[in-house]
Amino acid sequence: MxxxxxxxxxxxxxxxxxxxxxxxxxxxxxxxxxxxxxxxxxxxxxxxxxxxxxxxxxxxxxxxxxxxxxxxxxxxxxxxxxxxxRVEISETHVIGKQLGDAFNIMAETVERMVRGGKELTANISHELRSPLARIRIAGECLKEALERGNPEEAQEMLQAMWEDIEEADRIIGRILEFSKVDLHEPLAMAEQVAPAQIVEGLARTLTPFARSKGIEIGVDLDQGVRVVGSEEWLRAAFKNLLENALRHTAAGGSVQVSVRSGDGCVLLEVTNSFAALEPEELELIFKPFYRGRTCNGEGTGLGLAIVRKIVGLHHGEVGARNVPEGFQVWIRLPAAMQA
Missing domain, CATH: 1.20.58 (Methane Monooxygenase Hydroxylase; Chain G, domain 1)
Incomplete structure (x- = not known):
């Protein structure tokens, strides 16, 4: 310009x-x-x-x-x-129109970032309020139990406080991860990455946890496909996606992961035996701190939001859909040019 x-x-x-x-x-x-x-x-x-x-x-x-x-x-x-x-400049004013368009793009980006920051702050306050309130109540109950000389009740209150502290710590950790991705600069040290190898390693790592819940993990991987990006960030995205699928799969269910190529892209699909979502929820689940109507109370509501941000950094797309087998989240990334 x-x-x-x-x-x-x-x-x-x-x-x-x-x-x-x-x-x-x-x-x-x-x-x-x-x-x-x-x-x-x-x-x-x-x-x-x-x-x-x-x-x-x-x-x-x-x-x-x-x-x-x-x-x-x-x-x-x-x-x-x-x-x-916003600045409005006539289409016939070539120089001014170019400057105006660039300014408006910047202004929209600034407005979106500020609005997103305010929403994130409000969501953080809401998410932390519950465990902090429970810790305060448990602390008061602990004080009363000690005054009455009731060690059993005091132990229960300590355990409840510890669980709420762990929940607050988990929320803060996820918020830090989300913010780290949100502030990440465009990928400067991009490299060729094999998504199938990342998924294979994650499936192997998560298999003990899955089996403890009675869940089977199945994979169908094309080892030859490559994408250009950060292996660290892609591993974080795939890990969030797999953990989210396991978290929302009932005992006796399954999680199927596939990596394949097509139309110049690499497609990763994670399908789990989960109840179908309402059409409007298929987009809402990628918003920070959103929890669906079928949520079992686990998680922070940030996993899929982190996935979307990382995929966006790699110029890819992510979406969700209901399938006959249950529920599926897919990621589409540009395939690396083969030498």
Whole structure:
């Protein structure tokens, strides 16, 4: 965009300079042909050329300063807290339209980030309020039990407090993980990654936990596919996805994971024997702290939100759908170019 803006300004000034050079050359030719060089006439010619240059430069100046004034006004409005402020510039104003579009994209990004930060703060307060309130109540009960000399009740209150402290710690840990992904810069140290190898390792690690719940993990992996990205972040996304599936699968159920290629993409699908969701929930489950109507109370509601952010960093897509086998979350990532 800036290259196009500079090119347009340079073209205007080249035109003005060439025009001035032609006029000055014509003036000297006229003086040479007439053989006369009246000082007043020559000065008048130069003054006329200067006036023509001003007339040529004036429109260029207006086309630059007017949009900048509007940009300044909108920027000051945003600084005052009017995050919805946008700059409107006519389609016919090429230079201003380019600047305006870039400014509006920035303004929308800032508004979305601020709004997201406020929502996250509100959600954090809500999520931490419950365990903290229970800890306070348990602390009061513990004090009363000790005053009455009831060690059994005091032990129960201590255990309840410990469980709530662990829950608060788990929530804070997930929030930190979510924020780390949210603030992550675009992937600069990208490498070729084998998703099937990551999934295979995670399935092997999570199998003991799955079997303790009576859940079977099945895999169907294409070992030859590759994507470009961060192995660390992709492992975090796949781990969140698999843990979420295991958490929401009943005893005796199964979790099936597949990795395959198609249409220039790598597709990962995690299917578990879970009750079908309502159509509107298929999108809501990726929002931070959202818990569905069938949630069993486990988890923080951040797992799938983290997955979406990591997949977005890799220019991919993530979604959910009901399938005959139960419920499925899929990830589509651009496939790496094969050498």
């Amino acid at each position: 800036m290259r196009g803006l500079r090119s347009m300004i340079i073209m205007h000034w080249i035109f003005a300079v060439v025009t001035a050079a032609v006029l000055i050359y014509a003036l000297f030719v006229l003086v040479a042909q007439t053989g006369a060089c009246h000082p007043g006439a020559f000065a008048g010619g130069l003054a006329l050329i200067a006036a023509l240059l001003v007339l040529l430069a004036w429109p260029v100046s207006l086309r630059i300063t007017k949009p900048l004034e509007r940009l300044e006004d909108s920027a000051l409005r945003i600084a005052r807290g009017e995050l919805s402020a």
